[in-house]
Amino acid sequence: MNDAATLARAIKAGEICREHGITQAQIADAVGASQSQVSRILSGRGLRQSRLMEEVCLYVEQFSVGVTADAVRGNAELVEAIQAAWDGSASHARALSTVIRSLSVLRAKPRAESQGSKDRQG
Numbered sequence: 001m002n003d004a005a006t007l008a009r010a011i012k013a014g015e016i017c018r019e020h021g022i023t024q025a026q027i028a029d030a031v032g033a034s035q036s037q038v039s040r041i042l043s044g045r046g047l048r049q050s051r052l053m054e055e056v057c058l059y060v061e062q063f064s065v066g067v068t069a070d071a072v073r074g075n076a077e078l079v080e081a082i083q084a085a086w087d088g089s090a091s092h093a094r095a096l097s098t099v100i101r102s103l104s105v106l107r108a109k110p111r112a113e114s115q116g117s118k119d120r121q122g
Contacts, residue, residue: 005074007044010053013060014042020063031055051077 016022024038031038033052040046041056054075061071072078086092 003047006049006053007047009057010041010044010047013057016060016064017042022060022063027056027059030059 017024017027024035024042027033027038028035031052033056037052038056041053047053058071058075061068082096086096
């Protein structure tokens, strides 16, 4: 991803945060980063393509339109994992798709939802 696209993605993530009331602390907690790191990424200051930048953007993007095809293609680690695991056949593609979809249960919940669950349990 080039610098202009990286900056545009980070700025868009900041806009999504404002639209959906997502806090930097919430993002930091979800991705295992500090609030100051999240702030730096969302503001575009000293921005570079990194694993943390990718995690922050993916976390935020799920609140908007979900993860886009461009985001998937831009995630080298994910593309490499699929290339290493897939044998190229249609049946294997379906099997990998099933496994990947089953991982959706691991998707981070918005803080308000997860807090509501804790309140109901406690």
